[in-house]
Every structure is written in structure tokens, then in C-alpha cells.
Amino acid sequence: MTPIDLIDELKALVLDAAEKTAPPGGLTDDELLFGPESRLALDSLDALQVSMAIQERFGVRMTDSKETRRALTSIAHLARHLSERRA
Secondary structure, X not given: OOHHHHHHHHHHHHHHXXXXXXXXXXXXXXXXXXXXXXXXXXXHHHHHHHHHXXXXXXXXXXXXXXXXXXXXXXXXXHHXXXXXXXX
């Protein structure tokens, strides 16, 4: 899987797991997923749903809350995290 394919798949996975629609103009790679500046306005339940979807799809468990928070900062961070864990 190319990095671009992974990014595209992660965007779809995050939106699907969180039951959100893409924001106007689409979701960018470095856009914040959580916090007041986030257009998606994901919350802790969304983080749990996304981490479960990642485990199911990629076989990568996200058990450490600090690590999970860092990985879910943006799609680009998540892609790097998964690439490191699957290498």
C-alpha cells in the first residue's frame, strides 16, 4: 500500500468510524482531528471508535492513551504511527 493509499484509507476509516461526513473541501492530511480548532469536532467516544476500527483493519492496538492521543492528532500522524507499528 502506498502512503497516498494509506492516507486515503485512513480518511475514510476515521469518517466512517466516527460517523461523520467530510468537511467542506475534504479532510486534509495535517488537519486537527480533535480540539476546538477541529472541523470534525471528534470527542473521546470517537477516539475509541477510531482506535477499534484501526485495530480491526490494521491489527494495530492502541492501548496507551498518550500514544493514542498523539497518533490521532491528524491523518498524517496516524499514517506515520501505523507505518512504524506495521514495519
